[in-house]
Amino acid sequence: MKDDERRTPRTMPIQSATFSNPINAEIRRAAATGIYDIRGGGAKRRVPHFDDLLFLGASVSRYPLEGYREKCDTSVTLGTRFAKKPIKLDIPITIAGMSFGALSAQAKEALGRGASEAGTSTTTGDGGMTAEERGHSKTLVYQYLPSRYGMNPDDLRRADAIEIVVGQGAKPGGGGMLLGQKISDRVAEMRTLPKGIDQRSACRHPDWTGPDDLEIKILELREITGWQVPIYVKVGGTRPQYDVALAVKAGADVVVLDGMQGGTAATQDVFIENVGLPTLACIRPAVRALQELGVHREVQLIVSGGIRTGADVAKALALGADAVSIGTAAMIALGDNDPKYESEYNALGTTAGAYDDWHEGKDPAGITTQDPELAARLNPVEAGRRLRNYLKVMTLEAQTIARACGHNHLHNLEPEDLCALTMEAAAMAQIPLAGTDWYPGKPGSGY
Amino acid sequence: MQTIDLATQPLRELNATLQAQAEQTNATQWEVHNPRGAHAIAVGLDAPIDVTVRGSTGYYCGGMNKQATIHVTGSAGPGVAENMMSGTVVIDGDASQYAGATGRGGLLVIKGNASSRCGISMKGIDIVVQGNIGHMSAFMGQAGNLVVCGDAGDALGDSLYEARLFVRGSVKSLGADCIEKEMRPEHLEILRDLLARAGIDAKPEEFRRYGSARKLYNFDIDNAAAY
Numbered sequence: 001m002k003d004d005e006r007r008t009p010r011t012m013p014i015q016s017a018t019f020s021n022p023i024n025a026e027i028r029r030a031a032a033t034g035i036y037d038i039r040g041g042g043a044k045r046r047v048p049h050f051d052d053l054l055f056l057g058a059s060v061s062r063y064p065l066e067g068y069r070e071k072c073d074t075s076v077t078l079g080t081r082f083a084k085k086p087i088k089l090d091i092p093i094t095i096a097g098m099s100f101g102a103l104s105a106q107a108k109e110a111l112g113r114g115a116s117e118a119g120t121s122t123t124t125g126d127g128g129m130t131a132e133e134r135g136h137s138k139t140l141v142y143q144y145l146p147s148r149y150g151m152n153p154d155d156l157r158r159a160d161a162i163e164i165v166v167g168q169g170a171k172p173g174g175g176g177m178l179l180g181q182k183i184s185d186r187v188a189e190m191r192t193l194p195k196g197i198d199q200r201s202a203c204r205h206p207d208w209t210g211p212d213d214l215e216i217k218i219l220e221l222r223e224i225t226g227w228q229v230p231i232y233v234k235v236g237g238t239r240p241q242y243d244v245a246l247a248v249k250a251g252a253d254v255v256v257l258d259g260m261q262g263g264t265a266a267t268q269d270v271f272i273e274n275v276g277l278p279t280l281a282c283i284r285p286a287v288r289a290l291q292e293l294g295v296h297r298e299v300q301l302i303v304s305g306g307i308r309t310g311a312d313v314a315k316a317l318a319l320g321a322d323a324v325s326i327g328t329a330a331m332i333a334l335g336d337n338d339p340k341y342e343s344e345y346n347a348l349g350t351t352a353g354a355y356d357d358w359h360e361g362k363d364p365a366g367i368t369t370q371d372p373e374l375a376a377r378l379n380p381v382e383a384g385r386r387l388r389n390y391l392k393v394m395t396l397e398a399q400t401i402a403r404a405c406g407h408n409h410l411h412n413l414e415p416e417d418l419c420a421l422t423m424e425a426a427a428m429a430q431i432p433l434a435g436t437d438w439y440p441g442k443p444g445s446g447y
Numbered sequence: 448m449q450t451i452d453l454a455t456q457p458l459r460e461l462n463a464t465l466q467a468q469a470e471q472t473n474a475t476q477w478e479v480h481n482p483r484g485a486h487a488i489a490v491g492l493d494a495p496i497d498v499t500v501r502g503s504t505g506y507y508c509g510g511m512n513k514q515a516t517i518h519v520t521g522s523a524g525p526g527v528a529e530n531m532m533s534g535t536v537v538i539d540g541d542a543s544q545y546a547g548a549t550g551r552g553g554l555l556v557i558k559g560n561a562s563s564r565c566g567i568s569m570k571g572i573d574i575v576v577q578g579n580i581g582h583m584s585a586f587m588g589q590a591g592n593l594v595v596c597g598d599a600g601d602a603l604g605d606s607l608y609e610a611r612l613f614v615r616g617s618v619k620s621l622g623a624d625c626i627e628k629e630m631r632p633e634h635l636e637i638l639r640d641l642l643a644r645a646g647i648d649a650k651p652e653e654f655r656r657y658g659s660a661r662k663l664y665n666f667d668i669d670n671a672a673a674y
Contacts, residue, residue: 035666148549148568151530153491153511180665192551192570192589193608197664200606202587206567207526207545213506216486220507223462224491 037269038177040358040368041328042170042261042305047278049261050312052425053418054434057404065403072399073409076323078300079161079230079253082222086230086253087139087161089323090119091395092410093313096258096304096327097143097163097234099125101178101187101199102265102358103331104375105132106383107367110334112136113380114387118395123163123325126176126201128190129155136384141232144221146175146202149191153224161254162221163232164214166205166243169262169305172236172276175203177266182361184370211246218251232256237277237305241285248290248299256325257286259305263328265368266359279305279316281428287320297322297411310397317398318413319429333390334383335365449474453488454481461488465515468494484524489517492534509536512553525562528555531572544581547574550591556645563600566593569610575645585612586622594641596649604657608664612657613638615649624663630656 015021026037058064065072079086095115100108102125112133115122121139128150129142142159144151156162167173178187178199188195208217218231233247234256247255259279264272283303290296303316304325316324328336337345339352341364348355348362358368366377402410405417419434420426426433427440438445451461461479468474472494479500482488486505489498492515500508503521509528515535519527522540531550538546541559548564550572557565557574563581566574571590579597586602588610598616605622611634612625621627638651 148530148570151549152532152551153493153513153530156511177666194664197608198666200587202568206564206586207507207529207548213525216506220487220490220510223458223487224511226463226466227459 038179038266038359039269039272039356040263040265041272041356042263043273043276043278045273047260048280048422048424048428049278049306050280050315052280052421053315053429053431054421055311055314055318055401055405055417056419058406062406064406065408067400067403070403071408072403073411074395074399076300076411078232078302078323081230081253081295081299082227082251083161083230083253084226084228085160087121089121089139091391092317092323092398093118093307093391093394094120094141094302094323094325095122095330096262096325097123097125097141097165098327098331099127099178099265100130100133101125101127101182101191101370102368104366104369104378105130106375106378106380107331107334108133109136109380110378110383110387111330112140113384114330114333114391115139117384117388118391120391121160124159126178127187128152129158130190134158136380143234146205147191147200148206149199149201156221156225157228159225159229161230161232162225163234163256164217164221164252165234166214166247167236167238167258168234168264169236169258169260169276169279170264171267171271172238173203174267174271174275176201176264177359179266179359179361182359182370187370211250214246215250222251230254232302234258236260236262237279237282238275240277240282241289244286244289244301245293248293248295252299254300254302255286255290256302256304257282258325259303261306262304263331278428279303279307280425283316283319283321284428284430290320296320310394310399311401313394314398314401314410314413315418317410318415318417319431320415322411329390330387331367333387334367335378335386336363336367338365341365448476448478450478450480452480453483453485458485458487462490465489465492465494465496465498468492468496470494472496482519482521486524489515492517495534503540512536522559523557527557528553528572531555541578542576546576547572550574554641554644556647560597566591566610569593573641573644575641575647577645577647579616582619583622585610588612592637592641594638594645594654596647604659606663607657607659609659611637613654614657615654618655618657621657624660625657626660628656628658630654 076092116138122137123141141161144164180196230253232254233252235243237259260276300322302323303321344364363369420431477498482502484505490510493513500519505524507526509517513532523542525543526545528536529548531553533552537556542557542561546565547555549568551570555574557576560578561580565580565584569588569591575594582600589608595614599618602622604625635651
């Protein structure tokens with residue numbers, strides 16, 4: 001190289017924001033394999049979330065409750081509209097539906113143990129109800145899914161509630177697939193399919209379409225179960241105001257609303273990241289639908305998708321939810337993505353915190369697997385204790401915030417307790433931007 | 448004979464009464480009058496009783512039935528005998544969409560025609576249709592037998608798993624991964640038994656058998672065009 005060339009300043013190599021390293025890696029992966037990427041979990045992209053809201057706390061106009069002395073109730077009753085036996089939970093944090101098949105039997109047992117010790121419910125998931133999870137779950141919600149794997153009237157009557165799954169936040173409008181490598185003898189038998197084949201979970205129910213049919217389906221389920229247990233309707237967050245209104249019209253006792261950060265056992269990455277609404281954007285339209293129909297608090301709203309802390313719980317409830325549901329966070333509490341397995345995650349081509357190939361059944365933590373040796377790594381008693389602890393911490397955190405806002409029940413939290421940090425969050429949650437009394441779209445504001 | 452008249456008694460009373468019949472009940476013969484297309488008639492039964500519904504029913508008649516024999520003298524609306532576990536449901540007339548959907552056991556006999564998606568996602572039920580069936584029947588059928596004495600509509604057996612399909616008449620088209628298969632002696636025997644149990648006079652030899660090619664059992668990008 002000549003001296004004058006050596007002295008000429010050169011531009012720094014700049015990575016494209018459009019063609020970033022992760023995008024380029026995905027292009028190369030797609031080119032090499034010819035198939036889209038399938039993974040578990042929910043949306044990983046940054047979207048407006050509960051982090052973009054803050055509580056205001058007490059002030060001259062509002063006085064707080066004493067943190068360690070004055071009562072702040074956390075109980076919630078679900079299914080008060082039509083069911084003869086509504087569900088009474090000690091805390092407003094439930095465990096979302098996750099199937100035996102997607103999860104190991106040990107993980108399902110741990111979920112049941114932890115939730116029961118914390119005074120809340122678990123939910124079955126696709127694939128039917130196992131005796132273990134019924135036995136270890138004081139309150140068990142039985143999902144009624146399009147696949148109807150394992151569906152039978154005896155389990156329906158053994159359930160404490162029925163959740164008709166119309167969609168989920170990770171893949172609204174999409175079905176699921178349990179790949180053949182996770183189909184053990186027991187999973188195959190429960191689903192009435194041969195071992196080792198991919199098991200497709202359909203995207204829509206086989207015997208009804210639309211809200212008018214849903215009303216009749218709910219009638220049938222109530223007749224089979226003697227109108228005893230609550231019937232939930234779960235929808236993915238897409239058109240929350242309409243979906244909640246239609247679920248109410250169809251006769252739901254409870255509506256479960258799952259935003260795009262909500263997890264799944266397996267679906268296409270392109271689906272997870274590009275379809276659906278952020279959880280934050282779902283809540284106010286859903287609550288508005290309930291209020292307009294005059295059934296807010298009579299038909300309970302459970303919100304899920306990205307709930308991680310007691311602050312998230314408190315914010316969801318302040319926006320009008322009656323309870324929240326957690327899936328991914330519960331798995332992490334059990335031991336999912338634990339850094340102690342880092343070398344094994346590395347061997348799988350990933351790292352702790354990023355492992356999401358739950359469909360492959362190779363989970364080092366023994367949670368998303370049917371491999372007996374891997375599954376045996378998870379002690380259900382200890383994992384259940386971790387979940388219980390985590391649920392209790394979240395509850396304490398939510399109570400701390402509620403007391404600071406002057407409320408003696410978590411359900412007394414209200415939108416006026418909140419402010420928003422960003423314009424996007426202000427618009428989606430219809431909460432004033434911090435330091436103002438305005439949010440985009442506020443009636444009468446002209447914007 | 449016990450009689451329940453839906454013109455004067457509510458649906459809840461009908462189902463609660465029938466569901467309360469125990470395994471050893473002496474009240475084994477029941478008649479339901481004036482169904483008038485009501486939904487969810489005789490659902491969730493679990494006793495060896497005979498229930499005759501005099502007229503036509505709405506959605507989900509006989510849903511999740513166990514043990515009972517339910518006879519509808521008219522036609523049945525969508526989802527008749529959905530998710531049936533055991534027992535028998537007989538429809539004298541026609542059946543609407545999704546007849547026998549996700550059924551896990553028992554026998555569903557339709558003496559008229561069945562509409563689209565008959566036997567969708569069937570998981571062990573046996574269905575015998577004396578007439579024709581509509582499109583997308585036995586979609587994702589996992590187990591059990593579907594016998595059609597007439598013709599089948601478009602996309603029969605689409606994405607079929609292990610259910611067996613027998614058709615005497617024409618098949619307008621087969622769905623993805625559904626193929627005609629050899630009718631072996633064991634299949635003729637299954638068919639003969641089903642026809643006899645359904646009370647239908649037909650020769651097994653006149654039927655053709657269809658089943659899964661099993662090419663779509665594990666996802667393969669080279670088969671993407673088939674989905």
